[in-house]
Amino acid sequence: MKKLKRYRFFFILLLALLVTTLVNQTTAIKAVQLTGKSIFDMLLLLPPIFLLVGLLDQWVKKETLIRYMGEKSGIYGIFLTLLLATVAAGPLYIAFPIAVLLLKKGASVRYMVFFLGAWSTVKLPVLVYEFTSFGPRFTLIHICFGLVFYYLTGILFEKVYSKQKILKYDLKQEV
Structure with a gap:
């Protein structure tokens, strides 16, 4: 049953x-x-993404990631997260394994929520499409409001959920 x-x-x-x-x-x-x-x-x-995630897991040192995307990384964390999301390619479900890896390596919950939101908002193809279809004013407003919203949501998530609680969640426990 x-x-x-x-x-x-x-x-x-x-x-x-x-x-x-x-x-x-x-x-x-x-x-x-x-x-x-x-x-x-x-x-x-998915297979190339899992391969990339595996390589990132081996190549990126935990200390380096904590320095640039950890709890106390400040503006560097915002810019690095934004850069990663901007150059990303593919649908949003590809971002989740990357976000989990970054969390396991010591990135802040705040930056992972920001990363997932920015992935859907500021990817280069999306920016080009918005700019040409809706104009620079709409694009700028959309990006600014979106990024502020995702960052504030990340702060809220960081206060509500601990990194350990997010990483511990297992679908097998649900059944």
């Missing part, structure tokens, strides 16, 4: 797909095709 409970969300989605198939087969076929494409894309992106 515990095994079934673990996959309850999957079964709910499977049931929804079955109902959709009964109502409209064309929509169900499109849903299955989109799901397959998304899974394929994810399977292409």
Whole structure:
């Protein structure tokens, strides 16, 4: 029973797909095709990211990371986090393994929340698109408000959650 409970969300989605198939087969076929494409894309992106995370784990010394992204890194932590997020490529789910690695190496919770938010806001392709589509004024306002919001959210997370609590969380404990 515990095994079934673990996959309850999957079964709910499977049931929804079955109902959709009964109502409209064309929509169900499109849903299955989109799901397959998304899974394929994810399977292409995740192995290189895990390889990169493994290499970063070996190459970056814990002391160095603590100095530049630790609790007392100050403005260096903000700029390094912003730089990492700006040059990032790929969807947001790629950022999570990187964030976990950086947390394990001693980075502050504040900077990891800021990193995840900045990843979705200030990537170079996103900036170029916003600048050309919406103009410099919108882009500047969006970036400034977004970064301030993510930094303040990071401070809040740091006060509510300890790094150990975040790293200890295990999905197996939930089941």
